[in-house]
Every structure is written in C-alpha cells, then in structure tokens.
Amino acid sequence: MKKMVKRSLLAFSIIVLCVALVGCGGAKETDKPKGLTSITVATGSPGGSWFPIGAAIAEIFSNNGIKANAEPGGGVSNVVMVSDGKADIGLTNSMIPTEAFQGNKPFEKKYENIAGLAFIFPNFQHVIVSANSGVNDIIDLKGKPFADQPVGTATQMGFRDLLSTIGLTESDLKMTYCSQQEGAEMLKDNHVIGMTAFTGPPTGAITELATSKEIKFLDVSDETMKKLNQKNSGYVRDIMPANTYPKQTKEVKGVGSPTILIVRKDMPDDQAYLITKLLVENIAKLNSAHNSLKSLTAEIMSQVSGLPIHPGAAKYYKEVLKK
Secondary structure (H helix, E strand, O other): HHHHHHHHHHHHHHHHHHHHHOOOOOOOOHHHHOOOOEEEEEEEOOOHHHHHHHHHHHHHHHHHHOOOEEEEHHHHHHHHHHHOOOOOEEEEEHHHHHHHHHOOOOOOOOOOEEEEEEEOOOOEEEEEEEEEOOOOOHHHOOOOOEOOOOOOOOOHHHHHHHHHHHOOHHHHOEEOOOHHHHHHHHHHHHOEEEEEEEEOOOOOOHHHHHHOOOOEOOOOOOHHHHHHEEEEEEOOEEOOOOOOOOOOOEEEEEEEEEEEEEEOOOHHHHHHHHHHHHHHHHHHHHOOOOHHOOOHHHHHHHOOOOOOHHHHHHHHHHHOOOO
C-alpha cells in the first residue's frame, strides 16, 4: 500500500513539473514576458487579404503557448482598437497613423498610443480609367463619373489626399463610393470612366477588368508625389512593373502605402520584443499565409514607415540583423 502511494505521489509530481515547464501550448513560462498571456489581432474583412494574414499571426502565437484570436477590422478601426487597448496588434496602412496622431477625419479625436512593429506588404494606389475616356492625367478627372471606395477606407483617404495635391476635392468629381469589385464592374459597364483602389497588385477584380476591357493606369508625377509625401510621410513612391496586369505593357509611376503591423506605444519593451521574435522565427508561416507575403524577410519587416517603430521591436531587429 505504501509503495502504491509513493508511486502515485511520484507520478503526480512528474505531471506537475511537466505542466510547470511547458504549459498548455509547449512554450516555457520563463519565455513569456509578464502579462503576455493572450493576444488579440485586429485584421480586415473576411474575404480580403488582411483576414488570413491576421489569422496566421494569431496561429503563430497559439502554437507558442500564447492564447490568441483574430478579429475582423479595418485600417482605421484597427488603429482605434490598438490605441484604446482593445487589441494588441493591428494591421493598417502606413499613411493612416499620421491622420490618427492629428485627429483628422475619419478619426473623431487624436489616437496616439500606437507604434510600428513590422512592414508586411506594399500597397499600390491604382488609378484606372477607360482607354477611350480621353483622360490622360489625374486633373482630367474633374467633372467625370468615378468610382472610389467607402469613406474611412484607406483607398478613400489616399485618393482624397492625392486630389488635394493638384487642387481638387472629391466633390469636383461625380463620385460613387463602393467596393473594389463593384467599382471594377461599373467601369466595365461604362457607368463610370474610372476607379481607384489602394491594394496589393495584382488583385483579382482589376485583373478581370483588364482582361475584359481596354483600360489604362494613370501615373503620379514627381511633383505631386513630393507634395503628397510632405503631407503625410506614410506615402512612398512606388513603381508597378510592366505586365503586372494583362495588356499593361508599361510600368506605372504611382503611390504606395505599405500594410504594417502596429502595437500599443505603451506596450512593455519585452512584450514587443518577444512578439517580433516569434513572427520572425515563424516567418515561413507568414510567407504561406498570402501570396503578397511570399518574399517577406526580417530585413523587409524592419522597414516600418509612417510612424516610429516600437523600441522592443527595434531592439530585436538590431540583434537579428546585426545592425
């Protein structure tokens, strides 16, 4: 009887020791900074590119013993959620934080409790018109029927800012606000002469449009790009290579605003460090999450634009990249 009790106590002790060492998810408790027990990732709408990327990020944390979940969101709402502490990580576009810091529309007040964590993938501002529209420059869009995306989206904000650099406002165009897919269909059916979309090329709706209709992409001049970057450092010069879309035989000089990951500015440095470390060490998971991430590296991730990078993330990049 005494031997059976001793064996039971020994077995129980081993179980307790194993649980203490590995926890439920396989990561050592000593590897987790204090307070980092769960993570909420604010992503995008189901069906878009941000949602599966956010889900992959959440899975990385779950696989490393940190409870995580991905929540639908958007570029503007994710900034609000992270700044208010309702999400730990969020996806947004690099030109949006500047608007948040200043409390510009669509933000109702200043949101300043955010910092950069990682560059994720580039987005290109597509400005597309029908080939026979007679429009050869953005200024020529004045008075024309045009499809933009809903107010508060990165596409709408970006096109509003682009128009402002050449002295136009949205009201100077006959604007329809709709989804990217709906805009492409309206252009294909000649209900509008053009459309815009801030997205990672190539995108399915525009590829289908370019296949079925003669279209052209408008360039953004160096002067306009300079004014736009002065307005908001989150905008960068981007070149869309020739043949990105069917029958697009020339490169397009346009505007970029990368998708980035943000965290709370007041997040402890050791937490931001570990989050960055886990993402880099599991980068193969990110590479396979979406086609736009297939070439993502730690070097690319470190190139955050639009707002200061979190000190904890900067520390990890410095170590891993030997900077």
